[in-house]
Amino acid sequence: xxMKNVSIALLGxxxxxxxxxxxLAMNKxxxxxxxxxxxxIKKVLVRDLKKYKQMKLPKNIAITTDFEDIINDxxxxxxxxxxxxxxxxxxxxxxxxxxxxxxxxxxxDLIADYGIPLLKLSQxxxxxxxxxxxVAGGIPxxxxxxxxxxxxxxxxxxxxxNGTTNFILTNMAQQGISYEAALTEAQKLGFAEADPTSDxxxxxxxxxxxxxxxxxxxxxxxxxxxxxxxIEKVTQADIQHATEMGYxxxxxxxxxxxxxxxxxxxxxxxxxxxxxxxxxxxxNNAIFVHGNCVGDVMFYGQxxxxxxxxxxxxxxxxxxxTHFNNQITGKRRYLWREDKKLYSTSRIMSPYYLRMIVxxxxxxxxxxxxxxxxxxxxxxxLIQKDETKEIAEIVILIDSSPNGLVKKALKKxxxxxxxxxxxxxxxxxEV
Amino acid sequence: xxMKNVSIALLGxxxxxxxxxxxLAMNKxxxxxxxxxxxxIKKVLVRDLKKYKQMKLPKNIAITTDFEDIINDxxxxxxxxxxxxxxxxxxxxxxxxxxxxxxxxxxxDLIADYGIPLLKLSQxxxxxxxxxxxVAGGIPxxxxxxxxxxxxxxxxxxxxxNGTTNFILTNMAQQGISYEAALTEAQKLGFAEADPTSDxxxxxxxxxxxxxxxxxxxxxxxxxxxxxxxIEKVTQADIQHATEMGYxxxxxxxxxxxxxxxxxxxxxxxxxxxxxxxxxxxxNNAIFVHGNCVGDVMFYGQxxxxxxxxxxxxxxxxxxxTHFNNQITGKRRYLWREDKKLYSTSRIMSPYYLRMIVxxxxxxxxxxxxxxxxxxxxxxxLIQKDETKEIAEIVILIDSSPNGLVKKALKKxxxxxxxxxxxxxxxxxEV
Numbered sequence: 004x005x006m007k008n009v010s011i012a013l014l015g016x017x018x019x020x021x022x023x024x025x026x027l028a029m030n031k032x033x034x035x036x037x038x039x040x041x042x043x044i045k046k047v048l049v050r051d052l053k054k055y056k057q058m059k060l061p062k063n064i065a066i067t068t069d070f071e072d073i074i075n076d077x078x079x080x081x082x083x084x085x086x087x088x089x090x091x092x093x094x095x096x097x098x099x100x101x102x103x104x105x106x107x108x109x110x111x112d113l114i115a116d117y118g119i120p121l122l123k124l125s126q127x128x129x130x131x132x133x134x135x136x137x138v139a140g141g142i143p144x145x146x147x148x149x150x151x152x153x154x155x156x157x158x159x160x161x162x163x164x165n166g167t168t169n170f171i172l173t174n175m176a177q178q179g180i181s182y183e184a185a186l187t188e189a190q191k192l193g194f195a196e197a198d199p200t201s202d203x204x205x206x207x208x209x210x211x212x213x214x215x216x217x218x219x220x221x222x223x224x225x226x227x228x229x230x231x232x233x234i235e236k237v238t239q240a241d242i243q244h245a246t247e248m249g250y251x252x253x254x255x256x257x258x259x260x261x262x263x264x265x266x267x268x269x270x271x272x273x274x275x276x277x278x279x280x281x282x283x284x285x286x287n288n289a290i291f292v293h294g295n296c297v298g299d300v301m302f303y304g305q306x307x308x309x310x311x312x313x314x315x316x317x318x319x320x321x322x323x324x325t326h327f328n329n330q331i332t333g334k335r336r337y338l339w340r341e342d343k344k345l346y347s348t349s350r351i352m353s354p355y356y357l358r359m360i361v362x363x364x365x366x367x368x369x370x371x372x373x374x375x376x377x378x379x380x381x382x383x384x385l386i387q388k389d390e391t392k393e394i395a396e397i398v399i400l401i402d403s404s405p406n407g408l409v410k411k412a413l414k415k416x417x418x419x420x421x422x423x424x425x426x427x428x429x430x431x432x433e434v
Numbered sequence: 435x436x437m438k439n440v441s442i443a444l445l446g447x448x449x450x451x452x453x454x455x456x457x458l459a460m461n462k463x464x465x466x467x468x469x470x471x472x473x474x475i476k477k478v479l480v481r482d483l484k485k486y487k488q489m490k491l492p493k494n495i496a497i498t499t500d501f502e503d504i505i506n507d508x509x510x511x512x513x514x515x516x517x518x519x520x521x522x523x524x525x526x527x528x529x530x531x532x533x534x535x536x537x538x539x540x541x542x543d544l545i546a547d548y549g550i551p552l553l554k555l556s557q558x559x560x561x562x563x564x565x566x567x568x569v570a571g572g573i574p575x576x577x578x579x580x581x582x583x584x585x586x587x588x589x590x591x592x593x594x595x596n597g598t599t600n601f602i603l604t605n606m607a608q609q610g611i612s613y614e615a616a617l618t619e620a621q622k623l624g625f626a627e628a629d630p631t632s633d634x635x636x637x638x639x640x641x642x643x644x645x646x647x648x649x650x651x652x653x654x655x656x657x658x659x660x661x662x663x664x665i666e667k668v669t670q671a672d673i674q675h676a677t678e679m680g681y682x683x684x685x686x687x688x689x690x691x692x693x694x695x696x697x698x699x700x701x702x703x704x705x706x707x708x709x710x711x712x713x714x715x716x717x718n719n720a721i722f723v724h725g726n727c728v729g730d731v732m733f734y735g736q737x738x739x740x741x742x743x744x745x746x747x748x749x750x751x752x753x754x755x756t757h758f759n760n761q762i763t764g765k766r767r768y769l770w771r772e773d774k775k776l777y778s779t780s781r782i783m784s785p786y787y788l789r790m791i792v793x794x795x796x797x798x799x800x801x802x803x804x805x806x807x808x809x810x811x812x813x814x815x816l817i818q819k820d821e822t823k824e825i826a827e828i829v830i831l832i833d834s835s836p837n838g839l840v841k842k843a844l845k846k847x848x849x850x851x852x853x854x855x856x857x858x859x860x861x862x863x864e865v
């Protein structure tokens with residue numbers, strides 16, 4: 004008997020698209036044996052025909068620049084969207100749903116902005132919409148969140164979700180180089196883009212934590228509700244102070260749910276060296292999830308890259324095909340609670356590491372500590388390091404205080420004549 | 435409209451059974467909202483009625499000592515088996531399948547011995563059989579293995595899968611106490627059983643790695659095919675030598691698949707301190723999986739305990755109910771390949787740490803090193819420490835050599851008159 008066959012199309016043929024083509028070739032028989040169904044890539048949508056003719060894709064794959072070629076091909080049952088931009092991708096995916104095609108997407112920008120409306124639309128049209136690769140590349144986290152940790156009330160998720168910034172911070176620590184030098188190296192090696200804002204500004208991590216929080220907290224959360232701070236201001240001096248004090252600096256994406264509400268934020272943080280996330284080096288990703296019954300679980304692996312991301316995309320495709328074969332396409336239930344309550348991140352407490360450049364003169368410490376005392380913020384330690392005759396560097400650790408209060412106090416500190424600048428204000432995470 | 439209701443029964447009401455009862459009460463509305471179905475525990479099978487009457491279970495739960503009460507109750511659709519022993523559990527589960535009841539089991543002994551025959555039987559009777567909690571408690575690994583990492587050829591799995599031994603080894607390292615003292619403490623705290631053989635002998639970890647390898651390698655593997663070594667011979671001296679050399683000692687469960695075949699083994703090992711598994715402390719579990727596309731992924735969390743294990747059990751129950759609601763009960767496909775090829779663990783190469791007690795006399799080192807030279811095993815380092823005038827301790831690191839060859843050479847070494855005993859032979863894992 005001939006094996007069933009499912010034809011799919013790719014929208015986009017960049018790093019991830021190429022990975023999907025490669026993976027389906029590498030693991031062809033293993034995948035077909037599990038599904039009892041063959042997968043064939045029938046068409047690939049690209050922007051520039053010439054560029055892709057050089058790639059020498061397998062001959063049975065047709066390359067097109069016209070989305071109509073794909074949407075009007077009734078043989079194509081699954082469309083794999085691996086383009087990256089949000090708006091064009093959204094239009095394409097909506098068209099797919101209307102035509103009864105299921106969609107797998109690796110596009111975090113899209114999912115963070117339009118994930119829930121698209122999921123709802125897919126259910127209306129009885130098709131599948133899956134997006135495991137949109138968070139943390141190949142690490143299984145999206146499906147485990149809704150199909151393995153679903154017996155828990157999820158209370159907190161803390162992740163290192165951006166490989167670029169983790170690569171930069173790891174290199175700053177290991178090689179003693181500046182932020183700028185580490186960024187340049189990351190760009191050279193292809194770990195950072197020419198315009199690195201989305202990564203180093205924390206926006207990419209913010210999109211991913213919004214996706215995870217949406218699933219974990221059963222709430223329609225969006226990227227715009229994440230309080231975002233990047234790593235651009237982290238200096239080699241901060242890294243060295245962290246090392247001296249037994250910490251490493253990581254860009255964390257944090258989502259919390261308490262009875263007061265949900266908060267989501269992205270910020271660089273001092274992590275104690277024995278924290279399991281502290282040893283996540285290079286471009287790797289990791290996510291800590293705290294459920295009310297399971298306790299802490301962690302997922303770790305490569306958060307990007309061609310084949311790791313393709314691993315998640317193809318696993319989604321296999322899932323969609325299993326649903327075809329069991330005739331349950333579009334039947335997954337998602338729970339979205341109506342009463343979304345947000346908790347302002349400015350009210351969240353944490354200790355802080357502060358670094359200031361001040362005049363090297365008497366009375367400076369007393370002025371600064373006076374402001375903290377007024378604000379009811381208590382100082383745990385204070386070290387002054389003379390830089391020159393005129394300038395001194397002060398490093399202060401303050402006890403756990405509401406983030407908003409700390410920011411206000413720092414504005415006052417910065418307005419002091421004797422303070423040249425507040426160079427760093429980085430949260431400290433204690434286990 | 436009334437919500438649907440699914441009645442379930444528990445076989446056993448120990449730590450895990452109680453956890454399931456507690457979890458279903460704690461997270462009742464969250465679970466029901468996700469499923470659009472209520473779950474009610476109708477009956478619980480126990481051995482000793484008196485004992486459980488004191489537990490004050492919710493009044494709507496009937497307690498029985500007679501399995502017939504459960505098997506003949508047609509209202510009960512899912513049976514949760516949390517007893518622990520293999521043979522009685524197997525009989526019960528087979529009866530459930532025959533009666534069209536789906537089963538969720540947390541019983542690693544059972545799954546390791548009878549997992550595949552039971553899965554096949556469940557499919558024959560069109561019921562579900564799920565067992566996420568049989569490996570690593572609450573950590574999602576069984577379902578991710580077959581539904582998220584399924585796009586990969588799995589090449590290796592390395593896990594810390596036994597909490598008891600990890601607790602003992604962690605305490606030996608942190609408190610400088612002997613194996614015996616650490617075991618006694620673990621028993622006092624309820625982390626080890628009165629007869630600890632299954633844990634400290636490595637058999638529990640062996641059962642779990644056999645289950646994971648069966649799923650990951652699509653091969654009908656059994657516990658009996660695992661080469662097993664426990665931690666009973668690990669001494670405080672070994673721990674100290676490991677620390678001095680930058681290692682920690684962990685009990686690893688390792689399964690590998692190459693084109694030469696599949697090997698499975700459990701053994702204590704020297705792990706470099708920067709290995710991600712090295713920081714897994716206390717009673718925690720972690721599993722590293724290497725897929726040919728996804729690379730390394732790691733799953734980490736509590737491998738035992740009432741609520742963490744219940745988290746996995748209830749997630750399985752929710753899965754079964756989702757299958758009921760979608761009318762796909764018993765339809766999950768598993769791929770078992772026919773051509774199981776085993777690779778003898780005696781042919782696997784690794785460096786070794788060796789510790790010997792010898793006569794403090796001239797010529798001893800030359801006799802020992804002569805035997806290694808004959809066997810083509812090269813010595814990386816050798817340190818002699820005089821214990822007394824008569825006795826010396828020798829610590830040797832040898833380069834990567836086939837395990838079988840090392841064992842043979844050690845037998846020869848031990849037969850030397852000047853060697854009092856080969857106290858330790860522990861594999862070294864290098865990243």
